[in-house]
Amino acid sequence: MVINLISDTVTKPTEKMLQVMMNAAVGDDVFKGDPTVNALQEKVANMFGMEDALFFPSGTMANQTAIKIHTHPGDRMFCDKWAHVYNYEGGGAAFNSGVTSCLIDGDRGMFTASQLQKLMHGKSDIHAPYNRLVCVENTTNKGGGGCWDFSELEKIQKVAKANELSYHLDGARLFNALVAKKQSPEQYGALFDTISICLSKGLGAPVGSVLVGSKKHIASALRVRKLFGGGMRQAGYLAAAGIYALDNHVDRLAKDHENAKIIGETLENCSFVKKVEKIETNIVIFYVNDSIKPEDFMQRMADKGILFISMGEGKLRMVTHLDFTEQMLSLLCKELKEY
Numbered sequence: 001m002v003i004n005l006i007s008d009t010v011t012k013p014t015e016k017m018l019q020v021m022m023n024a025a026v027g028d029d030v031f032k033g034d035p036t037v038n039a040l041q042e043k044v045a046n047m048f049g050m051e052d053a054l055f056f057p058s059g060t061m062a063n064q065t066a067i068k069i070h071t072h073p074g075d076r077m078f079c080d081k082w083a084h085v086y087n088y089e090g091g092g093a094a095f096n097s098g099v100t101s102c103l104i105d106g107d108r109g110m111f112t113a114s115q116l117q118k119l120m121h122g123k124s125d126i127h128a129p130y131n132r133l134v135c136v137e138n139t140t141n142k143g144g145g146g147c148w149d150f151s152e153l154e155k156i157q158k159v160a161k162a163n164e165l166s167y168h169l170d171g172a173r174l175f176n177a178l179v180a181k182k183q184s185p186e187q188y189g190a191l192f193d194t195i196s197i198c199l200s201k202g203l204g205a206p207v208g209s210v211l212v213g214s215k216k217h218i219a220s221a222l223r224v225r226k227l228f229g230g231g232m233r234q235a236g237y238l239a240a241a242g243i244y245a246l247d248n249h250v251d252r253l254a255k256d257h258e259n260a261k262i263i264g265e266t267l268e269n270c271s272f273v274k275k276v277e278k279i280e281t282n283i284v285i286f287y288v289n290d291s292i293k294p295e296d297f298m299q300r301m302a303d304k305g306i307l308f309i310s311m312g313e314g315k316l317r318m319v320t321h322l323d324f325t326e327q328m329l330s331l332l333c334k335e336l337k338e339y
Contacts, residue, residue, distance in 0.1 A: 003328045005308045008173075008201045008256070008282060008321035013241055017204070020244045026236035029055070030226075036236030040243050044197060044210045047246070048189030052218035054225060055239055059172045059209040061230050062196035064092040066211060067133065069220040070166035070193070073098030075132035078116060082109040082142040084170055085135050096228070100129055108277070109140030110148050113155035120163050134160045137170040138177050142311060145260070145283030147177040150187065157191050167191070172198040172209075176281040179253045193217065202253050202282060203245035204322040207238045249322065256282040256320040259329055263318060266333045272297075284318040285311070297339075304335050 004010045013021065027033035041053040056062040063085050067077060077093055079086050081103040085093060093099050102119060104111040121128055134156060140146040160167045169192045171177075178185065188195060194213035199205035211221055225231060232238075257280070264279040267286050277285040288297050294310055301308070308318040 001328065001331065002305045002307065003324070003332055005306070005318040005320065005324065005332075007309070008319045011200075011204045011322045013206050014204065014322075016248075017241050017244045021237050021240045024236045024240035026234040028233050029235045030231040030233060034234060034236040034239070036243070037239040040239040041210065043243060043246065045212055047185045048195060048212050049186040050189045050195075050212045051215045053210050053212040054218050054221050055232075055235060055242075056196075056209045056211060056225060057207060057230055057232060059170075059196055059198040059200075060089045060092065061225070061228055062209040062211040063135075063168075063170050064089060064096050065221045065224045065228065065230075066168045066194045066196060066213075067093050067099065067135070068097045068224050069217055070133045070168060071097050071099045072130075072132070074129055075099045076102050076129040077133045077135060078102045078104060078119065078131070078165075079135040080104050080106040080109050080111050080137070080140070082106070082140065083135060084137050084141050084172065087142065099132070107143075108146040109137060109143030110146060110152070111156075112152060113159050116156055116159050120159070131163060131165055133166045133168060135168045135170060137172070139173040139180075139281050139283070141172070141283070142315070144277040144279065144285040144317075145173065145176065145281035146278070147181050147280050150181070150183060153191060166193045168193060169195040171195050173201055173281065175250055176202055176253050176257070179250065180257055180281050194221075199242040199245055202256060202321060203242075203249045205238070205241040205245040208242050210242070252322070253282070256322075256324070259320040259324060260284050260318075262329060263320070263332065263336075266336050270336055270339065272339060282320045284320075285315050286318075287314045287316065300339070301335065306332060306335060 024036045029037045045053040077099045138148045197210045199208045260282050263284050267273045267276045274287045274289045
């Protein structure tokens with residue numbers, strides 16, 4: 001048995017999801033002629049109380065499109081030093097949009113409105129780039145699935161608005177935060193200019209992300225998606241999986257969170273573990289003792305069929321998901337205790 005905890009992107013479509021995919025009505029989405037893609041976009045826009053939405057092949061493309069429509073070359077984007085848009089999207093903000101990133105030294109990938117405010121300056125300073133965009137990530141990937149305090153997000157929005165900055169949410173795992181914090185999509189839709197939602201992580205769809213925003217922003221995003229090569233044809237087969245995931249796989253995220261906490265408790269009781277980060281959702285980040293090389297520990301576990309990743313700086317990461325069973329959980333905890 002292979003226990004793959006590399007990411008929640010490793011899931012396979014369920015049998016029911018596959019049936020829905022195979023029976024999807026499709027058309028040419030580049031010409032806006034795919035009824036299932038259109039239905040997905042309308043569904044997500046309505047969920048968040050926003051005007052429009054656009055289906056993308058990846059979360060990176062959705063985020064990079066958002067950055068491009070909110071900025072001009074030479075502008076400055078603010079994000080946390082651990083932000084996915086800065087660390088894990090291939091330098092896309094600089095390459096695609098020509099923006100510079102101002103990194104904020106937050107806690108577990110989350111900064112404060114006060115920290116952002118201190119970085120504001122007048123537009124009359126010709127030596128500095130224009131401040132144009134604030135990006136936040138919820139949940140935080142490198143921060144171990146951390147969830148932002150919603151009141152802090154509201155305070156950041158006030159700073160952004162007062163300084164004429166756009167406000168984008170990388171919501172790759174936003175539904176994990178919604179379930180963990182008992183929040184609603186509408187709360188976020190009322191706060192952000194644009195939000196990217198990943199369907200292929202905890203929600204279990206095979207491919208795809210959705211960007212939501214105003215009709216004006218999504219019209220611009222449609223052009224940029226084409227520019228980035230993201231126009232798909234009969235994409236309704238993929239969109240159908242997204243619709244099914246939103247209808248059936250949101251509430252079950254609580255199970256992933258429960259499993260992550262059980263893994264965390266097991267690790268905390270292992271003598272070879274130095275530290276386990278706070279666990280709020282489905283990501284477990286931990287550190288082994290200095291006497292153990294992380295790569296050696298990973299290889300020992302891989303030899304037993306247990307797969308996970310290193311995120312650098314000694315961080316080891318396990319991610320629970322739809323395909324992680326009770327049997328796998330029991331076996332994983334047994335192997336950790338016996339290491």
